[in-house]
Amino acid sequence: MLTINQIHVNYGSFQALDGVSLQVNQGEIVALLGSNGAGKTTTINTASGVLKPLTGSVTFKGEELSRYKLHDISTLGLVQVPEGRKLFPEMSIYENLLIGSYSKKARPKRQENLDMCFELFPKLAERRKQAAGSLSGGERQMVAIARALMQCPELLMLDEPSLGLAPVIVDQVFETIVNINKRGMTILLVEQNVQSSLEIADRAYVIETGHNVMEGAAGDLLRDESLKAAYLGLS
Amino acid sequence: MTVSILTQALIDGILIGGVYAVIGLGLSLAYGVMGVVNWAHGEVLMVSMYISYYLTKFAGFDPYLTALVNILVLGVVGFILQKYIFNRLINRGKAAWRDILLFTAGMSMALQALFNLLFGAEVKSVETRYSGMLELGNMLVSVPKLISFLLAALCCAGLYVFIQKSEMGRALRATSQDRITAQLMSINANLVYCVAFVISLGIVGLSGALLTPFYSVNPYVGVSFCFKAFIIVAMGGKGNIPGAMLSGVIIGVIEKLGGAMVGDNLAQIFIFVLFILILLVKPEGILEKRVRG
Amino acid sequence: MKQKKWILPVIVLLAAILLPVVFHIGLSNMSILISVLLYMYWASSWNIMGGYTGLFSLGNGIYIGLGAYLTGCLFVYANLTPYAGMLVAALLTGVFSIIIGYPTFRLQSIFYSLATFALLGMMKIIFTNFQTIFGVNVGGSNGFKFSPGNDPLNMQFSSKMPYYYIVLGMLVAVLLVSHWITRSKRGFYFRAISANEGAAASLGVSVLSLKMQAQFISAFFSAMGGGFYCMFISYVDPSKMFGVELSINVMIMCVVGGANTLWGPVIGAGLIYTINRIVTMYAPSSLNGLATLISGLILMICVFFLPGGLIPFLADEREKRAMSRRKATLQKQSGGGGGIHE
Numbered sequence: 001m002l003t004i005n006q007i008h009v010n011y012g013s014f015q016a017l018d019g020v021s022l023q024v025n026q027g028e029i030v031a032l033l034g035s036n037g038a039g040k041t042t043t044i045n046t047a048s049g050v051l052k053p054l055t056g057s058v059t060f061k062g063e064e065l066s067r068y069k070l071h072d073i074s075t076l077g078l079v080q081v082p083e084g085r086k087l088f089p090e091m092s093i094y095e096n097l098l099i100g101s102y103s104k105k106a107r108p109k110r111q112e113n114l115d116m117c118f119e120l121f122p123k124l125a126e127r128r129k130q131a132a133g134s135l136s137g138g139e140r141q142m143v144a145i146a147r148a149l150m151q152c153p154e155l156l157m158l159d160e161p162s163l164g165l166a167p168v169i170v171d172q173v174f175e176t177i178v179n180i181n182k183r184g185m186t187i188l189l190v191e192q193n194v195q196s197s198l199e200i201a202d203r204a205y206v207i208e209t210g211h212n213v214m215e216g217a218a219g220d221l222l223r224d225e226s227l228k229a230a231y232l233g234l235s
Numbered sequence: 236m237t238v239s240i241l242t243q244a245l246i247d248g249i250l251i252g253g254v255y256a257v258i259g260l261g262l263s264l265a266y267g268v269m270g271v272v273n274w275a276h277g278e279v280l281m282v283s284m285y286i287s288y289y290l291t292k293f294a295g296f297d298p299y300l301t302a303l304v305n306i307l308v309l310g311v312v313g314f315i316l317q318k319y320i321f322n323r324l325i326n327r328g329k330a331a332w333r334d335i336l337l338f339t340a341g342m343s344m345a346l347q348a349l350f351n352l353l354f355g356a357e358v359k360s361v362e363t364r365y366s367g368m369l370e371l372g373n374m375l376v377s378v379p380k381l382i383s384f385l386l387a388a389l390c391c392a393g394l395y396v397f398i399q400k401s402e403m404g405r406a407l408r409a410t411s412q413d414r415i416t417a418q419l420m421s422i423n424a425n426l427v428y429c430v431a432f433v434i435s436l437g438i439v440g441l442s443g444a445l446l447t448p449f450y451s452v453n454p455y456v457g458v459s460f461c462f463k464a465f466i467i468v469a470m471g472g473k474g475n476i477p478g479a480m481l482s483g484v485i486i487g488v489i490e491k492l493g494g495a496m497v498g499d500n501l502a503q504i505f506i507f508v509l510f511i512l513i514l515l516v517k518p519e520g521i522l523e524k525r526v527r528g
Numbered sequence: 529m530k531q532k533k534w535i536l537p538v539i540v541l542l543a544a545i546l547l548p549v550v551f552h553i554g555l556s557n558m559s560i561l562i563s564v565l566l567y568m569y570w571a572s573s574w575n576i577m578g579g580y581t582g583l584f585s586l587g588n589g590i591y592i593g594l595g596a597y598l599t600g601c602l603f604v605y606a607n608l609t610p611y612a613g614m615l616v617a618a619l620l621t622g623v624f625s626i627i628i629g630y631p632t633f634r635l636q637s638i639f640y641s642l643a644t645f646a647l648l649g650m651m652k653i654i655f656t657n658f659q660t661i662f663g664v665n666v667g668g669s670n671g672f673k674f675s676p677g678n679d680p681l682n683m684q685f686s687s688k689m690p691y692y693y694i695v696l697g698m699l700v701a702v703l704l705v706s707h708w709i710t711r712s713k714r715g716f717y718f719r720a721i722s723a724n725e726g727a728a729a730s731l732g733v734s735v736l737s738l739k740m741q742a743q744f745i746s747a748f749f750s751a752m753g754g755g756f757y758c759m760f761i762s763y764v765d766p767s768k769m770f771g772v773e774l775s776i777n778v779m780i781m782c783v784v785g786g787a788n789t790l791w792g793p794v795i796g797a798g799l800i801y802t803i804n805r806i807v808t809m810y811a812p813s814s815l816n817g818l819a820t821l822i823s824g825l826i827l828m829i830c831v832f833f834l835p836g837g838l839i840p841f842l843a844d845e846r847e848k849r850a851m852s853r854r855k856a857t858l859q860k861q862s863g864g865g866g867g868i869h870e
Contacts, residue, residue: 020506055858071418086416103421201289272638338831345824348817465642
C-alpha cells in the first residue's frame, strides 16, 4: 500500500536520511524502530508530505506522492498522528475532532465518525468541550488518534505514540492500535518502545542514522540476539 | 471643564472607538492568523476613503453603500496580494516577517506618493445626508458617527461568530495555531491565508466607507489610523476580537477626552503615551513567542 | 586566499582618494559625491543594527538628528571643535539609544520597529514645536542655523574637498567595523540573534546586552554622520532629520543592496541615490513626490524578486547551481540499483 523507496532527505546541509526504504501492505501493522535521532520522524514526515525528499520516492496506493500538495495527501487516505500529538491547544476536544473531518471527503462521514470515536474512547465523549491544552498525556493521545480517525484514513501512521506516557497508558494505547487494526486499518508505527511495538506488529524495520539496518517479521526480530543487545537493553 | 463636555467627549470617544476597533481588527486578524504585518494598513484605508469619497461626491452613492464597492475592490486586491506575493514570501521561510514588513512599507510609501500625485495633498471632505445630531437626554450624538459605530459593532460581532462557529473560521484558527498540522488535516493553508487577508482588507474597505460621512481624507490620513491599529493589536492581543473592540473604544475615549482637555493636536501625545505604557507594562502580552515557528 | 579579497577594495579606495586630485570636480558634483558617500555611510551604520543583528529600526533619523543637533550646539554654544564635538555627540546619542532601546528590546520584533518609528515622529514633533529644549535655543521649526566660515580647526571649509575626505574616512571606518562584525566572535553573536533569537540565547550569551551593544555602535556612527552633515551645510532642519523619508530611504538603501553584507549598503546607497537624483532632475516639477513613489516601488520589487538584497541574490544563484549539481550526482548513484530489499 505504502512504498518508500530510497529517500534522501536534508535539513539544509545536514543529511538526515541517506537512502531509507520500507513497505507497508494492506492490513498489516508495520513498526519502524530506531533510537533517538535515527530519522524515524523524518521518514514519517516525508511520507506524509511535510518534508520533500531530495531523491527517492514515496508511493501510496500506486500514486507518487511528490505530485501532491501537502494538504491533499491525507485525503488519499494516508494520515499521520504527529509526534507530540500536535493538538490545537486552544480548541476543545470536540473542535479538534471537527477539524479532523474538515476535508471534503471526511465531512459527509462526520457524524458517523464522531459516533465511532466516542464509542472507542468513551472518556472523550464526557469531556468533549474541554480545551485540548488542559488534558493529560494519555487523553491527548486518544484525541490525536480520534482526530486522525475522523480523517477517514486507510493507512494510519503513528509517530511515537508512547512518548511521555505512563506504562499503563502505553498499554491502553497499544491496545487501541490493535483494535483499530482489527477493524481493517493498516498501521505504520514509529516507536522507540521496541518490546511493545514488536509484540503487536507483523513486520518491522530498524533504521540507524538515516539508513536501514535490519528488517523482518516481528517475531524473528523479537528473538534476534543483536537487536536485543542493542535496543531491548535500553527500553 | 463641565461634566457635560466630558460626557460628550466620552460618547464621542466610544463612537469613534468602534471604528478604530474594527480597523485594528483587520490588522489583528492578518497578524494573528499568519503573522503578516501590513505596514500599509493605513494606506489601504486611505485608498478606500478616496473611493468612497469620489463615489459619494460625484456618483451620488450613499456613503454607506460605497462599503460594498470598497469591500469588493479591496477583497480582490487582498486576494491577489496574498496569493501572489505574501504567500510566496511566507513560503520562503526564513524571516518572512521582515520581507513582508519591508514590502508593505514600500507599498505604504508608494501609495502615499501616488495618491499625492493623483489627487493632491489637499484635504477633501463631502457633505452627506447623514449629518446632524441626535438628542439623547441633554447629550448630542452625531448621527453619522452613531451609524458607523453600530455598523462597526455589527461587523465585529459577525466576525466573531464566523471565526468561532463556521468551518472556515475553525480552519483559520487551526492554521494560526499550527500551520503544518492544519495542513495534515487537509486544510489548504495558502487558501486560508487568502481568506484571512481578504477579510482583513475587506474590513478596511468597510471602515473607509464608515469614515467618509464625518472624516476628511488626504494622502497621509492613514498614518494615524495605522498607529492606532497597531496599538489595538498590542493591547487586545492578536486575533482577539473582544480585545480589539475594547482596545479601540479605550483609544477613542482617551483621544476625545484628551482632546476636550488640551485640544485635538496635543491629544495625540496621550495616544503616544498610552503606546509607551503598553510597551512597558505588558511586555508579556507582546513578547516574542519562541514556540511559534 | 584572503589577501586576494582585499585587492579590489583597496584599489577602489585609492581611486576614490585620488579622484578629486586628478579630475577637477565642480562644486555641485562635489556635493553629489559627498552626499552619496554620506548615504553609503548611513546605510552601513544602519546595517550594523538592522542588517547584522536584525533590529529593524525604522527610526534611524533619531540618531542622525540628535548627532546633528548636539554637534551643532556644542560648536555654537560651547565652542567645542566639531572634530571632538562629533565624537561627544555620538557618544551621548549612543547612550540615549540604549536608554530607549532597553524597554523595546524585549518586544516582538515588529513592535520594536513600530516603537522606533513612533519615537521618530515624537522627536519631530518636539524639535519642530519647541524653540528651546533644556534651555538651549535649537531654532524650532526653522531649524538650527549658523554661519558657514573658513575655520579648518572647527571643520568649516570654504572648499568642499576636505569634507569629501572626511566623509570618505568615516565610510572606511564604518566599513572596517562592519568587517570586524563579520569576522569576530561578537559579530557572530549579533548575526545569531538576527537568525534565531531563541537559539542565540541558548548559546549562553546575554541577548539583551548584545542588542544594546549593536544599537550603541549603530547609533554612534549614525550620529557622527549627522554631526558631519550639520557642519557640512551649517544647518539642521528637524523635519528633514527626523522625517520619515530620510530614515526609510537609508533603510531601503541598505536592504536593496543587501542587509546582511558588507558591501550591500554601499552599493544599495549608490544605486538608490543615483536613481533618486535622476528622477528629481528629469521629472517635471508638477509630479511632486515621484522619487518617493519610485523608491517605494523599488523596495517592493526588490523584496519580492531579490530577497535579501542584490548581493545575496547573486551569491544565492551560485549556491543553487551547486545544489543542483549535487542532486544530479545523487540521482546518478541511486538510479542503477534501488528498489526494496525483500
